[in-house]
Amino acid sequence: MTRNLTIATAFMLAATLLLGYIWVRENSVLAARGQRFSGALEARGARDYEQYCASCHGLSGEGGVRNGAPQINNLPTTLQETGRLEGVTGITAKYGTVLNFIQATITSGVRGTAMPRWSARLGGPLRDDQIRDIASYVQGWWAAPGTKSANLSADAAAAAVAYKKAEQEKDLAANPNASPTERGQIVFVGQCASCHNLTDKDSSIPAPGLGGLFGPDGTAAFGKLLPNTKPVTAANWVEWVKKGSSAFKAGPHAPVAAGHGPYNADGMPAFPTLSDQQLGYLLAFLSTHDRTGAQTLPALGLDGNPVPATQAAPAKPTAAPAP
């Protein structure tokens, strides 16, 4: 009986001491465990990023693999430097933090671009927690002020370059015997088709249909002019594609035909990553389309002259890609 009382007292004391020991360390333990969790979640985000995001934004967020996806591995710095954080409509006012902004962008996509709505709430494939993890991984990239290069390890940077090359070659190599026109179609599908179609109708973005761009009457929306009022020539077209609409935001703007637009003045992204070879293929493809989307026109080269027919003639008539 006394023995039981002794045992009871001893173990109650021991349990109290143990709880005291746990309690004293609890704050630091909680912090360490929290770090462990957020680290593990970021690692999960990295894995999801490679599965869902890398095919457009690249293995390390350098952008430009497909669909003209922008560079995203320097967001905290570039958003600050371009002044997107301040102001009444700035990110700080609208979203509070850069992390929230990234999360919101992944969740609801970006209107007028190929960035879809990723959230399962909006019909996409990702749950909220996956989006949060991906966002924290993306925010983990950081660029030194004044530079655009992110804090990648040398291995990650090399892997990203190799990945981008391999992916674009994979697209082009899908048909090794393709003519320039057919290769241009691959470039078009990869870079343009998420916004533009090849008829005289606007797409749902809305973006003008590109049918007849290099034909006798030009496009249905802008006629013989580019949106920056320059006449449609191979050189002007290359400038427009490489610089995007932001470069010509100040105007003047070409008049839009009735029944088309209005278009977002920032809508056309810049495609500085497209090589001259890719632009040549793209031009050969684009210039063959008339306003109905049929390939009835001669293919043009970057010098503005028709590409020799033997080289340009498509192996078989290709239908316009679905908008």
Added chain:
Amino acid sequence: MATQQAKQPNARQRLMAWVAEVGRSFFPSMGMTDWRSVLRGEPAPRPNPRMRVHNNSFWYHIRPRALPEEATAWYYTVGLGWMSFYLFMVESITGLILMIFYVPSASEAYPSMVQIMTDVPLGNLMRNVHRLGAHLMVAIVTLHMVRTFITASYKAPRQFIWVTGVILLLLTLVLSFSGYLLPWDQLAYWAVTIGSSMADATPVLGDAVNKLLRGSVDVGGQTLLRFYLLHIFLLPSLAIALISVHYYAVRKQEISPIHELFDNMPPTKRKVPFLPDQVYFEVAAIAFLTFGLIAINQFFWNATLEGHANAFVTPQHTKAPWYFLWLQGMLKVGDKFFFGLMLAGVMFGGLFLLPYIDRNPSRKFKDRRVALSGLIVAVALIGFLTYAGLPTYGIQETATSELVFEWVPGEGEGKVDEVPFDKLPSSSCTVDSFTGTYIGCDEAALSPEAKAMFETFKADVAHWKELDKQFAAQGGDAMLTVAPWQLDQQGQVTLEKVTLQITVDGKQQAPGVRFISRYKDNIRQ
């Protein structure tokens, strides 16, 4: 005057006597006079007979003034029944605390678990104790049943106690299983998906039962809510009611006397007083067990929390909780309906009816050779089925999936995680099992831990080439790459990337990828 014959009670008197009898069975000590005074609205006399049942009966039966000395021999009951109740109380207390922070919705459950583990002081301890307590409770309740069988305590007049006990065993299993889903991680999601798919095997009603259980076709938010309500309300209520009945019946029939087991043991009528002997013993036991639970959870054991439940990704080696592995084993050994449902039904039905099947009145070991051999066979069978339920049994493991599971698993930790983060290679390092060489890094510059890991990898691939002949025949090989990936603002590595590239038949398969955070080595306790 002739002797008056005793009057036969008439119908009315007989009815009133029956009513009084029924009333007494619910409220002992309340006779017709007392009921009449209740109905007339008269004040109760002192001492109040209406309260007597509450004052005396229930608590009296759970905690009697004295226990038979024979029942207190530690080697007889081993206190397993008492321990089950102790664990039930531990589960109730920790469960109530966890309920404060837990949110039973598909989108909030997992974040609230993370909050409990990283934001609530002692929250992780509560969760650990709750989880370990649940495992222990299943084990102890089962052992309690085995003990009862070995000592033949289920025989007349204690058949009813056995039946309530079997129901309590079922309740314990279902309580534990319903709690399994609540963390809403991959482990929970897939274990419950497997478990509840058993219901599919029910003839005719299978689909309906499954939908009733899950609330939808698949395990989802509705299932979580249903399991939550089962776990915190319905099942505990039933358990409390049945534990009371079980206890009441045990006290009523007394614990089966130990002397009946042996020829040469004289019976004793001696009793051990509840206070102080029994109380002191129980307080000592509570103190010891509580300390043990806290210490185990602080130093030796940690409940895992895997990734968020994902209906689209089935983790490798999904398995049911350990106490249902025998069911999973049955499904592997035979057909879902006959083995999964019929055999399990027969087994539990047999358990229920055991006191009525085993009519042998003797409790002596020498008279129960058949029953005790049956126990050994049953334990061996359950043991084998549990083994058969393990992921490794009866399933042709392929080198490709096993290598992925061991080195870049979707859930849990791979073998690369065993190396401390700062011992991982400081620049990209690849090992090719085909040539056995290190690519892109200096073998000598690697830390011993990383070197050992890469050597283990080579040995692993060689091992799987032996086990999986097809893999070897197709010239299967694998490359493991560990590379620093993301850096922080000071240039320190925050994420390492592990890539497993398997080549079969000259074709590279889609690489298995896993990232490792620099905080992975942070204390878990």
